[in-house]
Amino acid sequence: MVDQLPADDILPGRDFILIPLIVLAVTAAFLGFSDIAAGILFPERGRFTCGMTDPQDGAPRQKPNCTTSYKNPEGPLVEYQFNECGYRSHHSCGPKPSGTLRVVLLGTSMTMGLYVRDDETFASRTEELLRKKCDRPVEIQNMGAMMVLAGEPKLIKEALGLSPDVIVLAVAPFDIQESEAPTKGAHPKAKSAFVQAKLAWYKLKLRIRNSRFVLAAAHFMLLDEQMLYQVFLSNGTSRDVMTYPPTAAGERRYAEFSATLEQIRTQLHGTGVPLVVMAVPNRIAAAMVSNHSLVEGIDPDWFGRHISEIAAENGAISIDVTPDFAKVAHAENLFYPVDNHPTGDAHAIIAEALVDRLTDGSIPQMAACHSTRP
Numbered sequence: 001m002v003d004q005l006p007a008d009d010i011l012p013g014r015d016f017i018l019i020p021l022i023v024l025a026v027t028a029a030f031l032g033f034s035d036i037a038a039g040i041l042f043p044e045r046g047r048f049t050c051g052m053t054d055p056q057d058g059a060p061r062q063k064p065n066c067t068t069s070y071k072n073p074e075g076p077l078v079e080y081q082f083n084e085c086g087y088r089s090h091h092s093c094g095p096k097p098s099g100t101l102r103v104v105l106l107g108t109s110m111t112m113g114l115y116v117r118d119d120e121t122f123a124s125r126t127e128e129l130l131r132k133k134c135d136r137p138v139e140i141q142n143m144g145a146m147m148v149l150a151g152e153p154k155l156i157k158e159a160l161g162l163s164p165d166v167i168v169l170a171v172a173p174f175d176i177q178e179s180e181a182p183t184k185g186a187h188p189k190a191k192s193a194f195v196q197a198k199l200a201w202y203k204l205k206l207r208i209r210n211s212r213f214v215l216a217a218a219h220f221m222l223l224d225e226q227m228l229y230q231v232f233l234s235n236g237t238s239r240d241v242m243t244y245p246p247t248a249a250g251e252r253r254y255a256e257f258s259a260t261l262e263q264i265r266t267q268l269h270g271t272g273v274p275l276v277v278m279a280v281p282n283r284i285a286a287a288m289v290s291n292h293s294l295v296e297g298i299d300p301d302w303f304g305r306h307i308s309e310i311a312a313e314n315g316a317i318s319i320d321v322t323p324d325f326a327k328v329a330h331a332e333n334l335f336y337p338v339d340n341h342p343t344g345d346a347h348a349i350i351a352e353a354l355v356d357r358l359t360d361g362s363i364p365q366m367a368a369c370h371s372t373r374p
């Protein structure tokens with residue numbers, strides 16, 4: 001039999017309301033002050049206002065002759081300048097000047113250089129390095145945009161209109177990773193519930209991301225290598241394309257990339273313009289190859305190796321930048337911990353690897369350039 005509490009120990013009815021309210025108020029105040037402190041350490045300024053939707057194909061692009069500034073909470077204040085075609089390039093996208101070597105870059109936000117200052121992007125660094133190695137003027141037309149990889153074939157005709165000597169398509173694991181789709185034949189109500197659940201989870205992630213305190217906590221947490229691996233294994237968005245032996249989902253996504261590349265190859269056929277496909281690792285792969293770490297079921301080299309195989313099958317020249325990150329101690333520090341985009345220092349490694357591949361003698365259009373790779 002349970003003993004009765006003395007009358008003095010019984011809480012008044014109002015306290016059952018007041019105490020939870022006090023706890024909530026203290027928690028809110030703590031989170032509020034924490035958010036303010038985190039906001040000082042991780043400030044966000046400006047807004048990316050140069051984005052637009054192409055009126056012809058509905059694809060995301062950048063506004064022509066647009067300039068904007070934005071500071072990612074984890075990165076520096078960056079000014080973005082786009083030429084008259086909406087490319088992040090120092091040069092006009094008009095007719096190629098006589099005697100000039102023109103390289104066109106294709107890709108998504110990484111290629112555009114999201115969160116990276118202009119002179120630190122691999123586009124700008126590649127242009128500068130090639131200028132030193134080639135016996136002619138060099139310019140880069142960077143068509144990278146915040147778009148999905150499947151939209152790249154729509155840009156080939158436009159890219160060819162620039163009279164390129166070579167086209168480079170940069171690919172990272174998150175470029176070919178897609179959300180899981182419900183199985184075929186699923187009941188409409190089940191599909192609707194699935195979509196609603198995905199939307200609710202997306203909204204929750206947005207709320208978390210908008211909290212400076214949570215972002216700061218995640219930033220410092222993900223600086224720890226072991227924690228990085230644990231988070232990746234539990235919720236890694238690129239896990240399918242890095243798992244080896246490959247999963248069914250991973251094989252499907254690589255097949256989709258192969259189909260995209262085949263569309264590009266078809267349009268380039270007979271033009272004489274070489275296509276270079278460059279595989280760039282993500283933060284988790286860079287950490288593993290740099291620190292010689294093992295994560296069960298994950299092969300950090302699989303993405304670059306398989307992208308190179310698919311490129312070769314489609315008649316493209318391939319380059320895998322993953323081994324270049326293996327030469328750097330704690331290469332995971334070259335990526336933004338929460339956002340995962342490569343920093344300016346990572347772009348330097350990408351540029352050097354790309355220039356070495358472009359000037360190794362395998363591309364006739366680059367014959368006047370001299371590689372320093374042994």
